[in-house]
Amino acid sequence: MFSLAHGLWKYIFNKTEFHVLVLGVDKAGKTTLLEKLKSTYLKGEGLPPDLIVPTVGLNIGRIEDANAKLIFWDLGGQVGLRTIWEKYYQEAHAIIYVIDAAAASSFEDAKFALEKVLRHEDLKGAPVLIFANKQDLPGVIPEEELTRHLHLKELNERPYMFQAVSAYDGRGIKSGIDWLVEQMEKSKRTEVLRERAVVAGQI
Numbered sequence: 733m734f735s736l737a738h739g740l741w742k743y744i745f746n747k748t749e750f751h752v753l754v755l756g757v758d759k760a761g762k763t764t765l766l767e768k769l770k771s772t773y774l775k776g777e778g779l780p781p782d783l784i785v786p787t788v789g790l791n792i793g794r795i796e797d798a799n800a801k802l803i804f805w806d807l808g809g810q811v812g813l814r815t816i817w818e819k820y821y822q823e824a825h826a827i828i829y830v831i832d833a834a835a836a837s838s839f840e841d842a843k844f845a846l847e848k849v850l851r852h853e854d855l856k857g858a859p860v861l862i863f864a865n866k867q868d869l870p871g872v873i874p875e876e877e878l879t880r881h882l883h884l885k886e887l888n889e890r891p892y893m894f895q896a897v898s899a900y901d902g903r904g905i906k907s908g909i910d911w912l913v914e915q916m917e918k919s920k921r922t923e924v925l926r927e928r929a930v931v932a933g934q935i
Contacts, residue, residue, distance in 0.1 A: 747796065747800050747801050748799070748800050748801070748917065748922075749801040749802075750800055750825040750916050751820075752803065752824065752826050753804075753817070753824045753826070754805065754806040754830065755807060755817060755829050755845075755846075756829055756831060756842065757832075757841050758809040758810045759832060759835070760830040760831055760832045760838070761866060763806055764900065765865065766806045767899075768902050768905060769793060769795055769804065769909070770793050770795060772902055772905065773795035774795060790806065791806040792804065792806070797909070797913060800916070800917070805820050805824070809845075817849070822854045824858060825916045825922055826859045826861065826912055826916050827855065827858055827860045827861070828861045828908075829846055830865050831862065831863065831865060831882075832865055833864040833865055833866055833872045833873050833896070834869040835866075839878070839882070843881070846862075846884065847886065850887065850889075850890075851886060857889075857919065857920050858919075859891040859912060859916060859919055860891070861895065862893065862894045863895055863904075864878050864896045864897065865898065865899050866900070867897060867903060868900045875895075875896040878894070879894050891915045891919070893911050893912075895907065895908040
């Protein structure tokens with residue numbers, strides 16, 4: 733009884749903590765996005781783009797906004813590393829999927845990988861924020877065209893949003909994160925994960 737009451741007290745008086753997967757194929761700009769998030773929300777923390785190297789395994793970033801604590805799991809996007817993505821699905825509240833909108837040659841691979849993510853039972857109901865990244869580069873594919881190319885019936889089964897962004901200069905990122913927090917706060921998936929944590933005595 734005490735454990736349940738303590739969990740409810742923490743839920744009422746503490747900010748909700750959300751786990752967000754940052755996925756996408758190699759060179760989409762996931763780690764640059766994570767560092768830009770840290771520099772935006774944490775007053776200057778975060779590496780500059782010229783010091784960022786490709787992720788091999790996992791990068792973790794933590795930020796807070798007015799309503800929530802967000803923990804981002806940035807996972808390597810190379811083909812050989814995508815098998816580890818599934819290890820993080822059960823605890824994820826939502827997905828950020830990053831696409832290099834300036835590299836049309838990568839779209840088919842990005843679509844294939846995203847379809848596989850969306851079909852996984854462990855991510856059922858998780859909101860999806862698709863960042864069409866690298867809007868700062870010339871020759872970028874318009875967001876509308878990219879949306880049509882990635883037409884995915886699986887997206888109709890969950891809240892989703894396409895957002896044109898630049899992980900380099902930060903454009904579009906905050907509005908996307910605001911949408912994601914709003915969706916996670918009212919998501920049935922969040923309710924399921926919260927109930928699981930209470931049963932496990934984690935909150």
